[in-house]
Amino acid sequence: MSTTGIQQSPQKPVGGKDTFDTNQLVHSLVCVVVGLAIFLIPPPQGLTPQAMHMLGVFVGTILGLILQPLPTSSVAIIGMTVGMLTGALDVKKAAFSGLGSPSIWLIVAAFFIAQGFVSTGLGRRIALVFLSLLGKSSLGISYGLAAADLVLSPATPSNTARLGGILFPIITSVSDVQDSTPKSDESRKRIGAFLALTANNVNAITSAMFITAMAAGPVVSQLAQKSGVNISWGLWALACIVPGLLCLIVIPALIYKLFPPTIKHVPQAQADAKTELREMGSLSGQEWIMMVTFIVMLILWATGSIFHVNATAVAFLGVSVLLCTKIISWNDMASNKSAWSTLIFFGVLVGMAQPLNDLGVTGWAGKLIANMVHGLPWMLVLAILTFFYFFIHYMFASELAQVAAIYTLFVGVAVAAGVPAIAAALMLGVASGLIGAMTHYASGPAALIYGAGYVKTSEFLRIGLICGLITVSIFLTVGMGWWKVIGIW
Template structure:
């Protein structure tokens, strides 16, 4: 193809990515406003839908799209500036920003890599043991690493690449199935589980908390963790072994892996002062997030900033580290905009109208059957999304409202839909941030990725809605 047609093709594609969200938002705005929706609510919905579609199509970076939508609500008079900017005052938004800052220290100090090497040294004599080593590493890092993409790309994948190279398993070739493909598939399968286990393990989880709170369901960090711990551990035990069976590595024994890990640990030497401080902050944060509100009256956000301040005072982090973290500031921007718009949709009756519509479709079913149906539809609809957060922003609030309208127990419904909001992240090679990172390594073919995604998703649904249901019963959530 000559340069000129290629440039024209790119221009058409860019134009389409602009035109589609705008056209759909405008078409929605021109539809008659339902009587149940208050004046102004339909306009907010149109801007919200256009913004979410813009986040998916990305004609500009995420934060730029969100700011454009925010600006449009103000200049058209849809929302007053004070209301439009209110999302930036939400404590939940700042919790996730603080957690991003803490995750910088996990990587900067080398503590994350050291933890991964410890588990490889202990469990790595067989490829299945390596899979469980990756799972334990991800599990330990997850509570303080809200970017599951950073967890996979910054800590887990470099370990996979090193182990695979040592085993003679290289991407995009005949040796990829020797070890690298299994470890890559396992890393993705594990990541969606650990992302679901902690409110601070995936960027969209605080958004879930915010939307649930708007409907009267308050989910604390401790509540989320306790509810997820049993089905999460069961899933972490099952998934590496399942993939070892259905997507096995050609190399079963890996005696060199522990020796290589011990050699790298020897090169690292004893834990450094920054690592010890980071480990202490990590333990302190888990304690504060679990007990802080009951014992000391500290919110999860205040506790997170205790950790950030400690890392700054001890010079483990510098202000330049924080200022240079584009992911944190980008997340702050588009999270604040989405939270504000979602809150207005709730306030102006749009969510209530949508939930009534969905409930009508499930009419005549028991709440149990209706909830299972809603959950499966919510899960499967992720094939149309390239972001967990965009999916949560677009559909979580409405599906939760519909579930509550059918009579589903509030806490159980909010938590299950919240867990699902992480678990569908491995369905496709584009379905979440870690997916393109791991798929792009070249170890897993496209058809294999989609097949594995369906298998892992089916098992996760069984575990989280089966084992989870018994656990939620014990906790008194239904």
């Protein structure tokens, strides 16, 4: 049973058309009124009318993604259309630019790779191995996946490749074994939704623990160096090992309490998994092809920064092999609604985010924050700036976009307020990874997890916010204490 290709939000067909109830109408009006209000407000000093127009369109679209008066991709297309018609989005330069983003196509490729794991049965075999080792509890499985993410993270510069290409197929297969699919609330809540939420938030933690664990990490290091702060790979890893491991221990257990799977104890699943593995026998020819392709992709992803091999190119190399060996077909790819829906909604948002930076909206917001923290004790300044840095990510569709837009500004504000330079650069660098799970458009991995359909928008936002606040708080408390011990401040 394939868990890919599921629509993100089930609709109620009536005569072949979507219904539009009172709640949807109210939600639509909220999006329009708020977006229009910002659109019409005279621009404050430092912003142009076009900047306010772009901000109004973006906020209205984000509200639409949260309230969902229409399916996610529909909201994104409408938002892009309004932006083009009003002139807020340049049709030639910005409106469709996000649809060509390599990171977004990496997500799309990950969906197709997941299909290969399902169609060959290799995903099921891997899932059964996990269940045979850790299948006594849903929580145990989540910790096993977290450990795998941690081990892979230092050598996988793309967190989308790590979660989407390596762990996501295992999650879907484990869920499939337990008859947990996005088709109904009862089914998805058995284990699939829990594993998806846990993997998404764990991925944000591992992305924050090493310079090489996400694409934004090297950019953070480079920008910090331009600000006079040198952060080596070893220093970053040493600084994050204690608070990071604590977060990895806390978050799966926290999600287990906040959003428990209906399947908690599965001792029989462990015995059944061992029995089925024996019955499956040795690997089939297609399983061998899928496994070798997967291992080669993993090696290329891990060494991409050394040999300058693009992660998206590697993903599509894998897809091409699967097509040539007929493990998947074009019809399989064309019918994968989750992949194409994710391409639309995430691509549109990335296209909207860049103009916000180019028009000076993000820089203007950063200066407002700088004025607010002037004169406060440096430890409090660092905490305030870090939380503001976290919350402002609601305006961004990727970690890299936020780092490029405001990281240097926030570091400069912090240092000017008396925060030790290394502590400021490291904390905001860590936060650049932790923000990746807070919304369904916060990062490539988040978009992929959301697109799979296991988790509803409200659930995604609630768990993402709580986990994000907890992990940021751990780094600001336990992390700062550890940094004092190792001499960072």
